[in-house]
Amino acid sequence: MQRTKLFLSEAFSSIRSNLSTAIAATLTVLIGMFLLGLFIALGTWVLSYTNDIKRQLVVNVYFCTPETCESGKDPTTAEINAVRQKIEAMPEVKSVKFISKEDALKEMERRNPELVKNLTSNPLPASYQVIPERGDDVAAIAARLEPVPGGVEKVNYGKKTADRVLSVAKVIGGIFIVGSLILIVASILLIANTIRLSIFSRRREVEVMKLVGATNWFVRGPFMLEGLITGLVGSIFAVVLLVLAKEVALPAIINRTTLTNDEVHAMAFPLIAVIMIGTSLAVGAIGSGITLRRFLQV
Amino acid sequence: MRAPAGAPMIVFEQVTKVYDPHIVALRDVSLTIDKGEFVFLVGPSGSGKSTMMRLLLKELEPTSGRIIVGGRELNRLKRSKVPMLRRNLGCVFQDFKLLPNRTAFENVAYALKVQGDSKREIRTKVPEVLGLVGLSSKMSHMPDELSGGEQQRVSIARAFVNHPPLLICDEPTGNLDPDTSVGIMQLLYRINRTGTTVVMATHDREMVDKMRRRVIALDDGSVIRDERRGGYG
Secondary structure (H helix, E strand, O other), X not given: OHHHHHXXXXXXXXXXXXXXXXXXXXXXXXXXXXXXXXXXXXXXXXXXXXXXXXXXXXXXXXXXXXXXOOXXXXXXXXXXXXXXXXXXXXXXXXXXXXXOHHHHHHHHHHHOHHHHHOOOOOOOOOEEEEEEOOXXXXXXXXXXXXXXXXXXXXXXXXXXXXXXXXXXXXXXXXXXXXXXXXXXXXXXXXXXXXXXHHHHOOHHHHHHHHHOOXXXXXXXXXXXXXXXXXXXXXXXXXXXHHHHHHHHHHHHHOOHHHHOXXXXXXOOHHHHHHHHHHHHHHHHHHHHHHHHHHHOOO | OOOOOOXXXXXXXXXXXXXXXXXXXXXXXXXXXXXXXXXXXXXXXXOOHHHHHHHHOOOOOOOEEEEEEOOEEHHHOOHHHHHHHHHOEEEEEOOOOOOOOOOHHHHHHHHHHXXXXXXXXXXXXXXXXXXXXXXXXXXXXXXXXXXXXXXHHHHHHHHHOOOOOEEEEEOOOOOOOHXXXXXXXXXXXXXXXXXXXXXXXEXXXXXXXXXXOEEEEEEOOEEEEEEOOOOOO
């Protein structure tokens, strides 16, 4: 306790007497962490967006109608149930929804009333809408229904659209992961380097401390605390800046109503803030601890 | 560092120090310095004086041989005990080695803080020792506001604040003009009279001749002369 107080007062007096370096280090942390937070928010939002689009991928299993069935009649209930069992047994499938001929007509009426107006009978087939666990599995599900079971006319998963959506999502995901890794490494190196420089400029001080009988921890303690304080202050400012960006700048740039969708959202903001602060604290303390090692060999 | 009575303060036994790759700084040096002595270590640059000082502080390890300081064998001293050794050795350097961002008071106080002295102890001991070196009125000055001689006094105060049995001075007057040097020497002499052993490396021929103390002369890493009441030679 006594020692913590001593370290704290040493750390603060050292920040005071090296104010310009301390401010430079804090600003570096601020910039690094702001970029990191921004990228996490943006990246997770994009990932969530692509996931949402992937969720819209479904496999439609259309049954035959009297015009197309080999038997010339509607498929039997037994056939329909058999297909359902087959689909539900697949591990990739999340849920199956039956759309009767009437449901299909109603949906068609809703979308294109003119087309339906003059119909005398219902030409639309009944179908199963199969929702996969993961959007990527639509092709696999369709393949398992090949050759088509009895009573089924066609299995459709919008091959072209689905393939495009999936490959774009993959590219976006890849860019986000690589980009955020680069950014994390870059901001950590940037911060660690600033700390290195500030300690390097004080290496003679470290030597003197060792020569008058300071233990390694006695020298290291205040330096690491200084790193912690720098990291904390810098990242808190970065969080504040990010809040401002989110609440003020973003709505001004983007018309939010067009993008608002309950299913699409970035990582929760408090979590991002915790990641930012945690990263900079760790880098601040560990960075100064490691840098000091070589100067402590006196 | 309580050596038994009558035991020597410093013993070098056949100490050799070779820097990589083949620079021999000390060659088979053996010598004994008793408690309470005032010893000059003289010799040209590169003769090994500073190496001896740094060996005493365990800043360096000898290549071979034994060094005993205050009854403690340095070769056997664990690295974690080195801070304890240094707290019991005062050291004064040519370039003062003061912490630049701290006042004279804080510089001296640092030597006490590292060993966990309380604020109250610091508040009594520091003004006392700064008074001893004649700097009572400049306690709150930063090093760059002090003259060279004053800075050296601060560093002597820091070295002496624990009243160590041994004071090691590496050319303490090397950066100072002759008049200021005399003042520093008088101060070291007074410290010696309190019973503190003083070992001082120096180039200052006039000073050595005047003091008539023990002189150990080094040349090219070897002891070439060791006189009880010597001159610079």
